[in-house]
Amino acid sequence: MKHLIIIIAVFLTGMISAQTNYDKGMQKAFELWENNNWTEAEQLFERIAAAEPEQWLPNYYIAQLNSLKTWEEKDADKVKAQLEKAQNYLNDAMSIEKDNADILVMQAQIFTNWVAFDGMTYGMKYSAKISDLYNKAYAIAPENPMVVLNRADWNMGSARYFGQDTKPFCKDVEKAKELFANFKPEKPFYPNWGRERAESILKSCN
Template sequence: MKRIITILILAFTLALNAQSNFEKGMQKAFKLWEDNKLNEAEQFFERIAAAEPDEWLPNYYVAQINSIKSWNENDLEVVNAQLTKAQDYLNNAMAISKDNYNILVMQAQIYTNWIALDGRTYGMKYSAKVTELYNQAYALAPVNPMVILSRADWNMGSARYFGQDTKPFCKDVEKALALFEDFKPELFHPNWGRRRAAEILESCNK
């Protein structure tokens, strides 16, 4: 009996250490990101993802960083490599966490980046998928401000492209901004979009 208790205590201690290492690693990666050391943060998330194969979050953030990096990149080969890497890591996250609205939104954003890169090539391929992904995410998390904002932002962009009125979607952006006030995600979980919601709402009111 004493041996069993000792084994249980050892297993519990190892679990706590593993959790502590994961948390320390994530905090370090976010600090690098906060300091605008995007490449270093990305590499740190990659190491965490390799060390923690059951955690979807580091894979998600590698995907998000590469998605963000593609925004201001003009070299098509570089953008292609960034979005391909983003997709690879997001696929890892999907394999770990099913029906995850954060992952669905990130997938929609990666597809949107492809469309922005070459609308003629990727518009027909991905536009309907983006709409479907946002609808799926909304069905899973109808009061999540990031989901509501991203869906509204996409709908406004689509309306603008087809020469339609974007005003009907302003109420969704307003709702998202209000929800951000009390939004408290789990530790290390995605928490972005408040500033974007404020910017869009400001343009709505002009």
């Protein structure tokens, strides 16, 4: 019995230590990111993802980093490499976390980046899929401000492309802003971004 208690104690200590290391690692990665050390942040997320294969968040943030980097990148080969890397890590996140609205939004973001990169090639391929992803995410989490905002943003972009009025979607952006005001992520390190984008869009609405 004594040996069993010792084994359990060691096991629990290991679990607590691992969780603490995960928390510390994630916190450090976000600090690097906030200080514009994107490469170091990405590398740290990669190490965390390798060490914590049951955690979807490190994979999600690697995908997000690579997705965001493409907006400033002009080299076509680098854009393709970044989006392919983003997709690979998001696939890993999807394999861990099923029917997750945040992951669906990130998938839509990656597809949107492909469309922005080469609309002639990827517009027809991904446009309907992007709409479907946002609608599915909205069905899962209609009170998630990132879902509401990015769905509205995509709908506005589509309306603008086809010469249609974007005003009807401004109310959705306003709703996203209201949701952001009281939004608290479900768990530590869960996605919580987009407030500034909502404010920017509302200025154009007004």
